[in-house]
Amino acid sequence: MESYLRKLWTQCFRYNWKLGVFLILLFGIPRFIIVLESYVSRSYGLVMIVFLCMWFAPFVFLTKHGRKGIGIKRPSQWWKPFVSFIFGGLSCFLIFGLLYFLYDTSIENAFVYIGGNNPTSGITGEDKLIYFWIAAIPSMIFSPIGEEFLYRGVIHGSFVSEFGETKASVFDSLAFALTHIAHFGIIYTFGVWKFLPIPSVLWVVSMFFVSQVFFKCKLFSDSIWGAVAAHSGFNFVMMYCIFYLL
Template structure:
């Protein structure tokens, strides 16, 4: 299933600039909108008798923020069609190879980023899920584990790789589109560290952002190679599952 094909005319300089600004706008609207949703829910909680549980803020506010990502992508597609390769089907053995290779590549990149961060200093790099899990780690990580696979990863891949990367590809080509999208993917995770109470100027936070951007680059490359949003959503979900699973094991 694909959205209607966009025009195939060679883009002018003006159109390329407009495409870039559109991508920046989508990244900003999704990121700041998600931040406002989580912050707004945290302020609403005590007013409606839900207390000040940060775990609840994460689960409900974070869930609504993820839905906001989906709403931004769907709204834009109604305004400006973008070709998206959903490829909704049962994965094949070939898909399994891409999934395992992508997972291994992202894990290696993440480990290298951690080594570099440790060489140049650490600093706080606590994200919203880690901060929320302090109240009830087993429950929070268990819910997050399921929500990540079925909800968070597919929606983020739809917006970033499907909509934003797909739009950029029309004007800039594959590599530039992947690069811009992956940088934006990393930057849009900064609010997560802000909610987690991290020092946003620390080496730890920016090391994490670079690692996430590198992960986004690998996902973007694999999306172009496989033409399958399903495949990269599975890889994305499994990468997060590894991290969540390790955090869960650490508290058991």
């Protein structure tokens, strides 16, 4: 049986849940700190670098056979990633609708807080459309590829052999959801850090839900690109909601 893990790493790890936990901490802790800092500095440059590092995780840790095993391959049918993109977008609309219903445009709404890091919120007309695409395009590329390669790819695969596909998706979804507390839950406003217990729980549950959507889209497409497309659709709609619905 061909190995999933590169020979370099087999001296320290087996491709199992222990490696998965190691990768969750290796990427999650620095990402958490860097995202929190970005809300103070209002700069996402370092966050983009973290996502780029996630892009390379399957190539650093896994063999060609391993990368194919976690889903880095062509979708079973070309149109399935497009359907996945739509499902990802719809899941974002559902979450936006719930949070808007509960919190309107207050800071307890995750979309409001995340959108507050965008200094172009007061711009209108054609300029607003330009800034929308400037924000939307990177958000549809960097985090969808990076996070799906890592969470629905390498980390998910590390749990599969012992726990199976369904339970493995619970572990990678929990890791994905909890790290998003850095994006919303612990907030920086008026020069002070605050923790919002109930809104943060809703946000974590929402991120767990969309993680499951991304996982289902991966299965639907028989490829990690289904999850990437769904994630890209989610981020596209999130940018639309922030720019045009708030």
